Amino acid sequence: MSNASAKKKRKLEETVDTPPTRVDDKTLVLISDSKKPKSDRVTKLKSKFGLLKKKPSDFDPEKVSCWEKRERVPFMFLSLAFDLIAAESGRIVITHILCNMLRTVIATTPDDLLPTVYLAANEIAPAHEGIKLGMGKGSYIIKAISEAFGRTESHVEQQYTQLGDLGLVANGSRSSQTMIFMPKPLTVVKVADTLRLIAKESGKGSKDKKKDLMKALLVATTDCEPLYLTRLLQDNLRLGFSRQTVLAALGQAAVYNEEHSKPPPNIKNPLDEAATIVKEVFSMLPVYDIIVGALLTSGVWNLPKTCNLTLGVPVRPMLAKATTRVDLILEKFKDTVFTAEYKYDGERAQIYYMEDGTVEIFSRHAERNTGKYPDVALVLSRLKKPTVKSFILDCEVVTFNREKEKILPLQKLHDSFEEDLGYFQFATALTSNDIGELQEFLKASIDIGCEGLMIKSLYSNATYEPAKY
DNA sequence: GGTGTCTGCCC
DNA sequence: ATTCTGC
């Protein structure tokens, strides 16, 4: 994170406004409103939000919020929190800010916790639902910005090249413009909902509709909102934190707002523990909707009871670590039995077979690939032994020339499936700690077009650990 | 309807 | 996927 210094610099640039450029004749030219009084609300919020930076133990949500209980959380509040984070580079402080921000939302308008979490993580829907904004980071957003703020596209583009951040361009464009009437303040839900609307738009003319929805949001922004809205639209918050940090902050926030249960007595550090729980739970069931819901109704400490591996919702697949030397493997696994499998050169596939016979296939990043491999789905239903009612497979899909190539043996430990050469096979594996054998095995894997070996411990620590991302 | 660009996803 | 950075 080359952030600390770069960020500070950006902050400076940010205050250098773009000169009020002449605009194409169809657009109203507006006068700077920087002298005009801001709404009371905003001033009040701005005078208080620095409190978010306090250590969570010294923080009081009641002192920051300046909206009524159950009232929709202003997008300004989130933006100000982002602004505070922008000046920080250490993740501990960033987590505190996020934690306090989330606590404030829980304390005032718990219904808004879910959209707030989504925006903070810069996501719009569970990964496996495949709901994407679908307009990249450039051209269409540039269009929206130029239309919303009355600039020419080429002007925006030029500023973009100069500043290297469309968010700053948006901020600059906005601040030298004034509104005929104050727009209705944006709320967190409004932004989150609109992002979904943008994502849902598809087909002919959809790009324009997406652009218009963005424009409508941009037009309603003030202060630092254009910056963060733009970055949210670009799917690139650039604040030095990401999902893991949000999850940790969510867990910590829940500890402070815990009404449901006290931390179990044997827990040393409830904050760390809660953060870990939320992160782990998310890796098993990556759906904020369920986790946030469970968190609010029954608390963090009960999360693991309600949020579990769910058929049809892809877990984050366990990842491998790369190494280039076989001897290092022996060193690492010296006290345990391990196996080496060919590392097939294909695509990761996580396959769910539900009790009703339906099949879902997901990619490494939880994209729904069910329709991509119809043959795989069919073949598994066929080769599954009748006693097996449901299953989850984590495997590699490869293309296979059935005429020329043939892949060999099968191991015995799997007795839930029949193998079928060229359709469904278990990885070629060797269980050995003989360096010579391993070297040879590695070479053999490369010879048939694999990428190397996968090493897996078989006894100690031999669990499936979802990836932490 | 064909072509070209954009976008996102795989590794 | 890899590579780099800060913590």
Place this chain on the structure above:
DNA sequence: GCAGAATGGGCAGACACC
């Protein structure tokens, strides 16, 4: 060692545009 950010090659599907 971990989390986050930035980067690259290849490719396919979606959409815009002529």
